[in-house]
Amino acid sequence: MLDLSQYQSVGAALKDALATFSGETCLIEADRDREKERLTYKEFHDRAHPLARSLQDAGFTAADRASIIMTNQSKWLISAYSIFFAGGVLVPLDYKLTPSEHWQLLKHSGARILITEYPIWRQLSAAPERSAAENVKLVLVTEAPTSADLAGAQRWEEFRSAAEPAFVPRERKDVACIVYSSGTGGRPKGCMMTHENYLEQCVALTSLYPFWPGVRYLSILPTNHAIDFMVGFFGPFTCGACVVHLRTLRPEFVREAFTKYKITYVSLVPLVLKNLQKGLQARFDELPTGKRKMFNFLVRVNKAFTKSKPRLGLSRILLGQVHAAFGGELRAIIVGGAFTEPQTLQFFYDLGIPVANGYGLTEAGTAITVNDLNPFRADTVGKPLPGMEVKIVEPAADGVGEVYVRSKTVMTGYLNEPELTAESFSDGWLKTGDLGRIDWAGHLLLSGRKRNMIVTEEGKNIYPEDIEAVFESLPVKEFCVFAANFIWPKRSMVGEQLILALHLESGQSYSDALHNDIVARNNRLLNYKRVHGVVLLDEDFPRTASLKIKRNILAERLAQLDRTSAILPL
Amino acid sequence: MRNLDQTTQEVIELATQHFKVTAGTLEPSDDFFKKLGIDSLQALELLSRLENHFGIELPDYEVQGVSDFRTLAERIQSRL
Numbered sequence: 013m014l015d016l017s018q019y020q021s022v023g024a025a026l027k028d029a030l031a032t033f034s035g036e037t038c039l040i041e042a043d044r045d046r047e048k049e050r051l052t053y054k055e056f057h058d059r060a061h062p063l064a065r066s067l068q069d070a071g072f073t074a075a076d077r078a079s080i081i082m083t084n085q086s087k088w089l090i091s092a093y094s095i096f097f098a099g100g101v102l103v104p105l106d107y108k109l110t111p112s113e114h115w116q117l118l119k120h121s122g123a124r125i126l127i128t129e130y131p132i133w134r135q136l137s138a139a140p141e142r143s144a145a146e147n148v149k150l151v152l153v154t155e156a157p158t159s160a161d162l163a164g165a166q167r168w169e170e171f172r173s174a175a176e177p178a179f180v181p182r183e184r185k186d187v188a189c190i191v192y193s194s195g196t197g198g199r200p201k202g203c204m205m206t207h208e209n210y211l212e213q214c215v216a217l218t219s220l221y222p223f224w225p226g227v228r229y230l231s232i233l234p235t236n237h238a239i240d241f242m243v244g245f246f247g248p249f250t251c252g253a254c255v256v257h258l259r260t261l262r263p264e265f266v267r268e269a270f271t272k273y274k275i276t277y278v279s280l281v282p283l284v285l286k287n288l289q290k291g292l293q294a295r296f297d298e299l300p301t302g303k304r305k306m307f308n309f310l311v312r313v314n315k316a317f318t319k320s321k322p323r324l325g326l327s328r329i330l331l332g333q334v335h336a337a338f339g340g341e342l343r344a345i346i347v348g349g350a351f352t353e354p355q356t357l358q359f360f361y362d363l364g365i366p367v368a369n370g371y372g373l374t375e376a377g378t379a380i381t382v383n384d385l386n387p388f389r390a391d392t393v394g395k396p397l398p399g400m401e402v403k404i405v406e407p408a409a410d411g412v413g414e415v416y417v418r419s420k421t422v423m424t425g426y427l428n429e430p431e432l433t434a435e436s437f438s439d440g441w442l443k444t445g446d447l448g449r450i451d452w453a454g455h456l457l458l459s460g461r462k463r464n465m466i467v468t469e470e471g472k473n474i475y476p477e478d479i480e481a482v483f484e485s486l487p488v489k490e491f492c493v494f495a496a497n498f499i500w501p502k503r504s505m506v507g508e509q510l511i512l513a514l515h516l517e518s519g520q521s522y523s524d525a526l527h528n529d530i531v532a533r534n535n536r537l538l539n540y541k542r543v544h545g546v547v548l549l550d551e552d553f554p555r556t557a558s559l560k561i562k563r564n565i566l567a568e569r570l571a572q573l574d575r576t577s578a579i580l581p582l
Numbered sequence: 583m584r585n586l587d588q589t590t591q592e593v594i595e596l597a598t599q600h601f602k603v604t605a606g607t608l609e610p611s612d613d614f615f616k617k618l619g620i621d622s623l624q625a626l627e628l629l630s631r632l633e634n635h636f637g638i639e640l641p642d643y644e645v646q647g648v649s650d651f652r653t654l655a656e657r658i659q660s661r662l
Binding site: 107108110129260263264540 | 623643
């Protein structure tokens, strides 16, 4: 691994990585059962430098912003490298957002350049919101068919210059990326992450979960996500490891990739991990009685021998068939994006497959705490990583309070939002809005949320204010969306739901027509963003002088209602 | 060559079989996530089955954001 303490920027470290590991394979890209691409670090360099030079020829310079909206693939990483090489700031956006949301964030970020895929561009270019994002001056589109109408964009594959680009150095405190943690509604939250944030996070994470040449990481989480950006790009590249991309995420092709490419690490969201558990459990249950008894015995033996620490070699012998199904080289599954239930973590650990469970939020880099497997504990989100400080503020009698974090991996603030930034920090500590306690062994245990938001099992952060637009002009006096657990606090990190609080007009009833109108509007939202039920409140919503709803006070009033009977399901 | 209505009907029949629901309960405009109570992974499994049935490949981006049978059938129809 490169000694990252010697580097000032992500770009400088990546540049040296390409030279240091030039003969190693850095990328494999497969589409279904077809391998589309296999690149060494040298070949990656040869693809990226002509792009970096063309960006510079187009006037792209230090601190200029460029956005990537792409599925996980080699051109994502090649483009990101070129942006960093040219001294730019990367704005990675989630390809699953709608065109309207994309344009809103592109405008907010101030990106000059957009790099995207043709199928995404087809939708983006047709969206009316395009005209509002005048800051986007150049669009590069990958994989466009020969006869395609590019709607003003240029072909990524042809945007290459033979001349060598000039490396643009950046300082550790400069912004490297603007990462949107949420806020596609009224108030986009663009976390300004510095080069230092990434350099420090990489050192901390790889101290527990190391990469080296020969390691193969299967990249499934979207690369715009902090976890995949770190363990599916920056981490493996600075260690000479290889990243495997799949263009199709159908379960059968993902399963096949483990064995075909002998995967070492993979990151998954809890939903996928749980699904994997269900599938495995069903297969174990189908075993004939004798074999099942033998299998359960071997699991118990493995459990006994791995109580204090993982013993991969032993587990692979005892439970060979299970490990073979994962390719035989899997060292750990990294799980993130949302809270994972302990029994799922324990299930995999008992099979000799450690799950790197942790806790993080975009604002604090990739991870704040991670299970160090010494020993493995399924009931916690692990101990703070080296260099991370965690404290519990105003703990109740049971030790539970708000989690505060301080480290070199924490963002400098939200783009264009000084007030929101100030509200999010206290004396240099980031207020996470999550509730938890630290136990006798220094492990963090999470127990709920203080913020008005939910996180789905697919790792999506949903802020109520971001989805309210869909209910605009609803024929009621006023409405407001809340996370149910924000109103009625619950010591739980799973099964979170949104509710729509309604104040009807005088004499108005909650009719079938109104119900159907709400259902229809709700269905326009992506399925994971939908509200679960309606709560009626027969009083004016408290408002500020500028007529904004005072959400906290309204939540207190709603809290006086009985949760179960108050929520009318949709 | 199938028309869109036929394709939609076949999509609904396959979903009915795959998720073992009572025949005749699914409608073209139904939100399959909600009606079947499935998550995105289960929807991907259905897609694989549909691909085999219709003999096509549906790239992931084509079905991004699709949640009703009719729209899903339209995406399939465009590749037949």
